[in-house]
Amino acid sequence: MRISYFINQYPKVSHSFIRREILALERQGFEVQRIALRGWDAELVDAEDESERNKTSYVLQGGAKGLIAPLLQVLRAQPRRFFSTLWLALRMGLRADRPWPYHLVYLAEACQVLQWLQAFGAGHVHAHFGTNSTEVVMLANALGGPAYSFTVHGPEEFDKPLLIKLREKVRRAAFVAAVSSYGRSQLFRWVAHGHWAKVKVVHCGLERVFHDVPAVAAPSAPRLVCVGRLCEQKGQLLLLEAARILAAQGVEFELVLAGDGEMRAEIEALIARYELRARVRITGWISSAQVREEILAARALVLPSFAEGLPVVIMEAMALRRPVLTTYVAGIPELVRQGENGWLFPAGAVDELATAMADCLAQPADVLQRMGEAAYQRVLERHDIDTEAAKLASFFRALA
Structure with missing residues (x-):
């Protein structure tokens, strides 16, 4: 046909x-x-x-x-x-x-x-x-x-x-x-x-070639990655507000914003204003292979979206055995389960986002591995x- x-x-x-x-x-x-x-x-x-x-x-x-x-x-x-x-x-x-x-x-x-x-x-x-x-x-x-x-x-x-x-x-x-x-x-x-x-x-x-890769242990570095277009609905400005809270609390972290978009200049200005340049990096547009490398180099994916359908990047992170920190909007809770393969928090709630980030960064390697395996099995069943x-x-x- x-x-x-x-x-x-x-x-x-x-x-x-x-x-x-x-x-x-x-x-x-x-x-x-x-x-x-x-x-x-x-x-x-x-x-x-x-x-x-x-x-x-x-x-x-x-x-x-x-x-x-x-x-x-x-x-x-x-x-x-x-x-x-x-x-x-x-x-x-x-x-x-x-x-x-x-x-x-x-x-x-x-x-x-x-x-x-x-x-x-x-x-x-x-x-x-x-x-x-x-x-x-x-x-x-x-x-x-x-x-x-x-x-x-x-x-x-x-x-x-x-x-x-x-x-x-x-x-x-x-x-x-x-x-x-x-x-x-x-x-x-x-x-x-x-x-x-x-x-x-x-x-x-997801194609099987994407997730048919050997498991890579989560890094010891306190790194989180957010993958997506730099736009209002993805919530990167809120993510920077949460990063400011963590920095004020003395929490060690690195945050990678993988992507580009219409709000890049505004996001860069807020990074400078909050003195987060040493902690936050923007990659610009990168290939699928580079996205995979950024996800594997992080302890988890964080996506504080205000509105969504069901983000493909969540599936990609879970297929790479990384837990996800995200909002319970739209179809996301059909895939991400609180405490099992990730953290769910209300959209727009900066304090809850900061708490989830701090909790993830504090987890020992065996907990992240267990959550990553649960994420992997969940996404293979459905996607x-x-x-x-x-x-x-x-x-x-x-x-x-």
Whole structure:
């Protein structure tokens, strides 16, 4: 079966889970076409992402002028269907997070995507994220393209379900994948009961090559690592507040912020203000292999997120036998268990975060090893990429 994947930006440093999913589906016997809006000129640090970029077709690479010819061709070939879809695009722009001209652009993008889907012979198209990427494949379907499905990650979809017309996207979809039971529950909030059966739980997964490595003992150095985009929802500013508390208490620690993002300058300014430069290091964007090395060089992963779906980096740390310190928001408590494989604390609670960090740093090696082994077993049970891709494969084949 030939299927297509459509993503807003691909490949991307923070989208390695999509790459793993595509490659796992190819191991299941599918031919997978990659289509993305952008990403042809993005800075990449992984050789695997470089390979994926060579396999991807980019809708916007030719600029806005490149969309005119596909739009006119679809209009001439099937004018009634085109104008019906135009009306749908205009409705999607009413009381939306973006004004209606954006939705006309999505229609033009859908015309180009439709032609590529038809040329490939796609039997189905799957999108990641329930925002504009899903709207484009929905419009392509309305123009006569194949059935579509999409994966909802959160938290963006749950922050503005009415503005992105999530209900309409689910109603027209063949099925919808949520990455956690929590995510499924949020979709149940916004769609009619008659569509609940469409909503499936398909976890993001890890390749076995990632976790099939010899166990590495936690270091004696009092080091913690936070991996993720430097942005408001990941809570790095709160993490620095907690680090300031630990420093004032005389607790020895090192903190690595692995990643980059729009808040880097603000975070660097706070590090300087709190006199934490000797204790806190920012890596910038790093490859998957470097992320693994940073996790293995730390006693635990700390992720004080304010909003999430279910972070892949938590799975990665647990697969490397590292406990996790994180908030009990969204799907996180489905994976992390307090006292067994990590520490859970309320989002936004700086004192509880500081206490969890101090407790982790004070634990003897045998306790960290026990918690790491429990983390490893837990993540293998729930997040093997071939197991999760097999779920998707069964849904795709049922549609065929």
